[in-house]
Amino acid sequence: MNPRVHDISASLIRAMHAKKRPASIDLGLGEPSLSPNLAHFEAAMRQVAERGVKYTPNAGDPALREAIARHYGYPAMDRMENVCITVGSQEAMFVAIKTLLDPARDELLIVEPAFPSYAKMAALEGIAVRSVAMSDADGFAFEAARIAAALGERTRAIVLCSPCNPTARVISADAVDRLAQALERRGGEPVWVIHDEIYREQTFVDDAGYFAKRYPHTIVTNSLSKSNALTGLRLGWILAPSDFVAAAIKVHAWVNSCTDTFAQYVARHVFDAPGALREHADWYREQRGKLLAALKESGLPFVAPEGAFYACVRLPENSSSIEAADELIERCDVVTIPGVAFGASMEGWLRLTWVGSPDQVRDGIQRIAEYCATLPV
Amino acid sequence: MNPRVHDISASLIRAMHAKKRPASIDLGLGEPSLSPNLAHFEAAMRQVAERGVKYTPNAGDPALREAIARHYGYPAMDRMENVCITVGSQEAMFVAIKTLLDPARDELLIVEPAFPSYAKMAALEGIAVRSVAMSDADGFAFEAARIAAALGERTRAIVLCSPCNPTARVISADAVDRLAQALERRGGEPVWVIHDEIYREQTFVDDAGYFAKRYPHTIVTNSLSKSNALTGLRLGWILAPSDFVAAAIKVHAWVNSCTDTFAQYVARHVFDAPGALREHADWYREQRGKLLAALKESGLPFVAPEGAFYACVRLPENSSSIEAADELIERCDVVTIPGVAFGASMEGWLRLTWVGSPDQVRDGIQRIAEYCATLPV
Numbered sequence: 001m002n003p004r005v006h007d008i009s010a011s012l013i014r015a016m017h018a019k020k021r022p023a024s025i026d027l028g029l030g031e032p033s034l035s036p037n038l039a040h041f042e043a044a045m046r047q048v049a050e051r052g053v054k055y056t057p058n059a060g061d062p063a064l065r066e067a068i069a070r071h072y073g074y075p076a077m078d079r080m081e082n083v084c085i086t087v088g089s090q091e092a093m094f095v096a097i098k099t100l101l102d103p104a105r106d107e108l109l110i111v112e113p114a115f116p117s118y119a120k121m122a123a124l125e126g127i128a129v130r131s132v133a134m135s136d137a138d139g140f141a142f143e144a145a146r147i148a149a150a151l152g153e154r155t156r157a158i159v160l161c162s163p164c165n166p167t168a169r170v171i172s173a174d175a176v177d178r179l180a181q182a183l184e185r186r187g188g189e190p191v192w193v194i195h196d197e198i199y200r201e202q203t204f205v206d207d208a209g210y211f212a213k214r215y216p217h218t219i220v221t222n223s224l225s226k227s228n229a230l231t232g233l234r235l236g237w238i239l240a241p242s243d244f245v246a247a248a249i250k251v252h253a254w255v256n257s258c259t260d261t262f263a264q265y266v267a268r269h270v271f272d273a274p275g276a277l278r279e280h281a282d283w284y285r286e287q288r289g290k291l292l293a294a295l296k297e298s299g300l301p302f303v304a305p306e307g308a309f310y311a312c313v314r315l316p317e318n319s320s321s322i323e324a325a326d327e328l329i330e331r332c333d334v335v336t337i338p339g340v341a342f343g344a345s346m347e348g349w350l351r352l353t354w355v356g357s358p359d360q361v362r363d364g365i366q367r368i369a370e371y372c373a374t375l376p377v
Numbered sequence: 378m379n380p381r382v383h384d385i386s387a388s389l390i391r392a393m394h395a396k397k398r399p400a401s402i403d404l405g406l407g408e409p410s411l412s413p414n415l416a417h418f419e420a421a422m423r424q425v426a427e428r429g430v431k432y433t434p435n436a437g438d439p440a441l442r443e444a445i446a447r448h449y450g451y452p453a454m455d456r457m458e459n460v461c462i463t464v465g466s467q468e469a470m471f472v473a474i475k476t477l478l479d480p481a482r483d484e485l486l487i488v489e490p491a492f493p494s495y496a497k498m499a500a501l502e503g504i505a506v507r508s509v510a511m512s513d514a515d516g517f518a519f520e521a522a523r524i525a526a527a528l529g530e531r532t533r534a535i536v537l538c539s540p541c542n543p544t545a546r547v548i549s550a551d552a553v554d555r556l557a558q559a560l561e562r563r564g565g566e567p568v569w570v571i572h573d574e575i576y577r578e579q580t581f582v583d584d585a586g587y588f589a590k591r592y593p594h595t596i597v598t599n600s601l602s603k604s605n606a607l608t609g610l611r612l613g614w615i616l617a618p619s620d621f622v623a624a625a626i627k628v629h630a631w632v633n634s635c636t637d638t639f640a641q642y643v644a645r646h647v648f649d650a651p652g653a654l655r656e657h658a659d660w661y662r663e664q665r666g667k668l669l670a671a672l673k674e675s676g677l678p679f680v681a682p683e684g685a686f687y688a689c690v691r692l693p694e695n696s697s698s699i700e701a702a703d704e705l706i707e708r709c710d711v712v713t714i715p716g717v718a719f720g721a722s723m724e725g726w727l728r729l730t731w732v733g734s735p736d737q738v739r740d741g742i743q744r745i746a747e748y749c750a751t752l753p754v
Contacts, residue, residue, distance in 0.1 A: 002479050005624050035429045045418060052412045053609035087464050087611075090634035102379050121631050232430035232638030234464075247382050254385075254498050257467035260637045261609030
């Protein structure tokens with residue numbers, strides 16, 4: 001078999017989930033607990049009855065591509081030719097990395113702490129990776145200078161997720177501008193930025209930065225998974241300059257042929273219904289308020305979430321995050337994700353999700369605080 | 378960008394489709410013209426209302442995996458662990474090739490005439506390919522000895538599609554047995570067979586062979602696309618020994634995370650409803666009868682379809698299949714696919730699809746016969 005497949009390690013996040021018990025308070029989830037709006041599915045059903053579920057073109061339904069491009073309206077990325085519909089943002093990222101980077105010469109720079117799949121996709125493709133860690137002393141805020149300083153000679157792309165899984169930080173427009181300036185000053189072949197925008201509709205700050213608004217060599221990946229509680233629908237997209245999208249469509253076509261037509265019917269309804277992309281936004285804002293109250297009450301050190309639906313809490317000095325997460329499941333029946341799953345820079349931290357009922361989230365946080373109080377300082 | 382993406386040529390099949398006019402008789406289609414059974418979608422909608430559309434495990438819904446394994450009941454492949462749910466059979470094939478073959482040393486043997494995507498997937502992965510052509514004098518019948526003789530030292534897998542797109546031939550149980558014997562006699566590391574069974578429910582002969590019944594190193598790919606007119610649903614699977622499936626699940630997870638949960642709800646209903654997988658089988662059998670009558674009436678030389686929904690007709694000696702297909706669209710308003718799209722061995726032939734209305738199919742065939750009569754012999 002392909003040795004690259006064999007060599008890549010199993011998921012630490014999945015290993016934690018596997019330990020969950022029926023009564024556990026689950027603060028480890030990576031998906032919304034809300035239910036999706038059935039109106040989108042009913043609209044899709046009417047399409048099925050009328051037109052079946054035939055193949056769409058490889059790149060997706062032209063009207064959906066157009067609607068997505070127009071909705072975001074990024075400069076020079078606002079036409080159908082700038083969009084490829086993908087199987088969730090996971091395939092969007094896989095196709096982006098595979099299309100962009102030449103394993104024989106290019107290197108991918110990952111801004112950490114980061115969701116582990118970027119590094120695993122690169123490993124599967126034989127692409128060299130370097131990483132740059134944001135500072136935990138600064139609550140993992142995105143720092144343009146730190147990222148720019150980490151660029152190597154072979155770095156052809158930077159990947160970052162903002163709003164960020166796991167840190168819940170959001171890159172500011174100012175930091176985007178400064179990083180873009182640094183990349184422009186560099187000269188030579190452009191360094192691309194792959195901006196994972198999957199938590200875009202869970203943004204709680206006013207100065208959020210978007211590379212696609214500022215830097216022409218940007219590839220955006222996104223999906224309906226988190227905005228509309230449609231994780232299982234696997235409906236995502238790449239939004240990028242049209243030359244890049246044309247190449248990405250080839251890769252997407254050989255991997256998956258095209259994305260589920262039913263899911264595209266659902267997405268058409270979401271993008272055609274004004275405000276539908278933000279139909280859950282108020283709930284998250286309210287939920288975040290309750291989370292902040294619970295965190296303050298607990299006394300745990302934490303980074304206040306600027307976006308996404310995670311929160312990072314710091315364990316007492318010298319704690320192992322894996323050991324703590326294991327003990328929290330075994331002794332306290334709370335599932336969390338050890339920080340080290342997202343890079344060495346997040347050792348000593350836990351990632352919590354706050355999409356459950358506020359009482360459960362509060363109870364879980366309280367148990368974590370009680371557990372931490374038992375640890376030697 | 379990745380030079381492998383750049384180097385792979387565009388699809389000749391898509392180029393033909395692009396020339397289609399609104400009034401054209403379309404004998405080039407690769408998908409059923411039937412409508413899907415809405416009952417499967419209504420069942421899926423009830424699941425959405427009850428449970429949303431959350432992620433399934435990477436490998437798919439355990440109950441669906443189990444149902445598929447049990448339905449086929451292949452020896453030592455009849456448990457959940459033998460199945461990975463994929464985004465159509467396209468991703469099943471992509472994942473199978475990527476998981477199985479080491480680009481540094483292995484080679485894939487493609488049995489031609491073949492659907493062009495196998496070679497393109499291999500090229501994308503940097504995997505060496507050799508091909509073995511079945512004889513047109515023999516109507517492209519699958520010949521075990523010819524395939525076995527083509528094995529090279531580095532050949533690690535053979536891929537074939539039976540019932541075959543494009544030839545509509547079906548490999549016999551006897552030919553499967555003889556090829557399996559040849560592979561077993563070879564010794565050393567096993568050579569795997571990837572059997573693309575996507576047209577399994579369109580089989581019109583009684584002695585169809587299935588590698589999974591006879592040869593332990595078999596990987597089956599399949600989907601609901603052709604059996605249930607669900608091409609756009611993108612619901613397929615890999616059925617293989619559990620060790621292989623465990624590795625394939627890793628690749629599938631990094632590429633797509635998991636398959637659309639809604640599509641899996643639909644598939645659950647198909648596999649739970651007795652006979653649903655064959656709900657269109659009678660229609661195809663009847664349609665085939667009408668096609669054979671039309672072909673005989675036309676006087677065109679053809680290979681009688683044993684399976685799938687294609688038919689190969691031979692052009693007059695020394696004709697170029699691309700030229701003929703182009704002229705058929707331009708002069709006669711009939712879309713066909715030039716044989717050379719499926720390998721040099723099919724030059725001088727056209728592939729027709731017979732899923733349209735019988736009158737249209739008959740009319741299209743008549744136009745082809747009239748066109749051929751104008752060519753020099």
